[in-house]
Amino acid sequence: MTALEAVATYLPEQRVSIEDLAARLGLRPIQVKLFRRFLGLSQIRLDPEGTLLDLLLAGAAGLDALHGREHQVRYVLYARTMPVVVPYPLNPLHELCRALGLDRAIAFTVTHHACATSLLAVDIAGRLLAADGEPDALALVLTGEKTFTRDAQLVPGTSIFGEGAAACLVSADGPRDRLLSYATSTRGEFDGRLEDLPELAARYEQEYPDSLAQVLLAAVAQAGLPLDEISLILPHNVNVVSWQRLSRKIGFPVDRVLLDNVPVTGHAFCADSFMNYATAMDRGLLRPGDRYLFAAAGMGATFSAMVFEH
């Protein structure tokens, strides 16, 4: 059974308030107020001088469980929201493998589930390792993206993206945190730049709550659990109000949805669930045996949820 052996996260030091981002993003004062007052976003983290490779390396740097076990890493999966992040033939993923001594690993990028891609990458990593049948083999899942264009920094009226990274060591089996289920639903009819397609955007907004609720409940059901046995939801940090509505919709206490990072980091692409996991660990919110949900929605659109047992 797929297991998360270790998770490490990184946030750049520079904090930028959403007011300071307004000019770059073309936000009117009332839109800034909307983000802060209703959507719960206050600031993001940025490293304007740092490269994507710097960001990913910083994410992996805290992964102590990797040190001395580099030769066990068979797969390196870079899970990302944006389909293209550097011009060809640059490939920071392969540079990262060389820098970390992961020379025995097959490295590739996983995408097209947008901000839900990190869950897909964990699932793929676990299945690849299980198929290989080598008990000591590991996979490294990396997340983290640069806010390099306006589209990579803003979903109008919904969310603001920030920079951050996470690295996760996955094994085919292990005592903690064991993957109990994975539910995902891709709704290709919502593909498109919603800012330019108001009718599509309206339909997406209308169907988003039900679509995400369905995968959350499907993942919990696949794990053979009632919803009230879920200790915590570790969400994507799209905004606060949409999670408040969703938790009410499925009858889950909103105080057990970890939303504390939304005002601190904004939406860090695919890294959110891992960052929220790290926060939950730091605060002692997960006890041995607790079951919790990773949950994410990606534009385009994919809705995904995973149940783990800590």
Added chain:
Amino acid sequence: MEEGTVTAQLDTVLRRRVFDSIGVLLPKVLSRETGTVSDSTQLMSDLGLRSATMLELLLELEEDLEVQIDVEDIDQGDMNTVGDLANFVAGHATTDD
């Protein structure tokens, strides 16, 4: 007069103010004329509001009516029609002072 009667009367007065204010603010939020609206005017299908413009409207209402609106409990059902939104705002508004 019983206290409940006074409260109900105040809510009705506030609701009327909210309704009138929505009618005035909609063209500003949507950047176009909307014509006369009624309680049954559909905010999304008739007027084309989306979540973001709905929240912008709530911010404009806060400023116009000098109230704070608690949106934590807002659901889709509160945003169907002008009347639904007026009911929600009247029930979740507190004065600034």
